[in-house]
Amino acid sequence: MKQYRLYVVLMTLVIAGSLKAQSPLGDSGFKKTIYSSTLEAGNYTTLISALKATDLDLTLDGDAPFTIFAPSDRAFRKLSSDKIKHLLRPENKKELREMVTYFMVAGSLSASKILNALVRGNGNATFTTVQGKKINASIEGIDIILSDGQGNKAKITVADSDQCNGIIHTIDSVIMPKPL
Numbered sequence: 001m002k003q004y005r006l007y008v009v010l011m012t013l014v015i016a017g018s019l020k021a022q023s024p025l026g027d028s029g030f031k032k033t034i035y036s037s038t039l040e041a042g043n044y045t046t047l048i049s050a051l052k053a054t055d056l057d058l059t060l061d062g063d064a065p066f067t068i069f070a071p072s073d074r075a076f077r078k079l080s081s082d083k084i085k086h087l088l089r090p091e092n093k094k095e096l097r098e099m100v101t102y103f104m105v106a107g108s109l110s111a112s113k114i115l116n117a118l119v120r121g122n123g124n125a126t127f128t129t130v131q132g133k134k135i136n137a138s139i140e141g142i143d144i145i146l147s148d149g150q151g152n153k154a155k156i157t158v159a160d161s162d163q164c165n166g167i168i169h170t171i172d173s174v175i176m177p178k179p180l
Contacts, residue, residue, distance in 0.1 A: 031164040034068055035061035038168065046076040046084060047100075053088055054097040056104075066166040067109035069135070069146060071174045075154065079174055101131035102148070102177040108167050111159035114144055133177045148175040 035057050038044040047070055051057040060066060076084060087096045105127050117125035118139055126134040136147045144156045154171035161168040 031162060033061045033165050034066060034163045034168055037161065037163055038068075038070060043072050043074070044070055046073055047071060047103075049088055050096055050100050053090070054093060054100055056097070056100055060104075060165070063165055065106070065108045066130070067105040067107065067169065068166065069103045069105075069154070069156070069169050069171045069175070071103065071154070071171050072157075075171060075173050098131055098178070099174075099176055102129045102133060102135070102175065104130040105135075106130055110167055111144065111156070111169070115139075118144075129177070131177050135175065146171060146175055148177065150176065150179055152176060 032040070035051065038051075038060075039048055048057070051060060060068065086092060087099065109127065114125065114127075114137055117127075118137060123139055125137045127137065128134055133149065138145050138147070140155075144159070145153050146156065147153045152173060152175050154173035154175050156169045157172050158170040161170070
């Protein structure tokens with residue numbers, strides 16, 4: 001019964017396209033890199049600062065395919081400004097890099113691939129991040145929810161922003177590989 005319900009949710013999402021609502025990244029037909037799209041979008045300024053501070057801007061501006069679960073500025077505002085300032089200091093580059101690579105999965109992981117994994121896993125799936133730890137995925141209603149090892153949860157609010165080097169999924173909270 002649970003697998004049937006997930007199948008119905010999957011088909012509803014695919015048919016209705018409910019996860020592709022009003023992408024802040026645009027859909028000009030000309031695909032850009034993950035980095036250039038997030039830079040131009042204007043609502044990922046904290047993520048952009050973190051990418052630059054860890055030199056991951058170069059990685060996400062390259063050819064290799066990645067999927068990034070990109071916290072918006074609104075998501076980062078849920079953290080204290082002191083924590084963000086602490087992470088962005090040059091002496092904390094390693095810790096910041098661990099956090100940012102936790103948002104990334106190697107390869108292109110579309111929402112339909114995530115949903116297929118959820119169906120196969122009876123409502124649960126895990127994905128290994130570039131950082132090396134796992135992100136857990138589950139379904140709540142029609143939403144895909146990601147959770148980290150600390151119990152932090154993030155909802156994918158905009159999915160499948162296809163870029164020339166991967167996919168961006170916007171999330172509404174910051175997930176982390178370890179407590180700050």
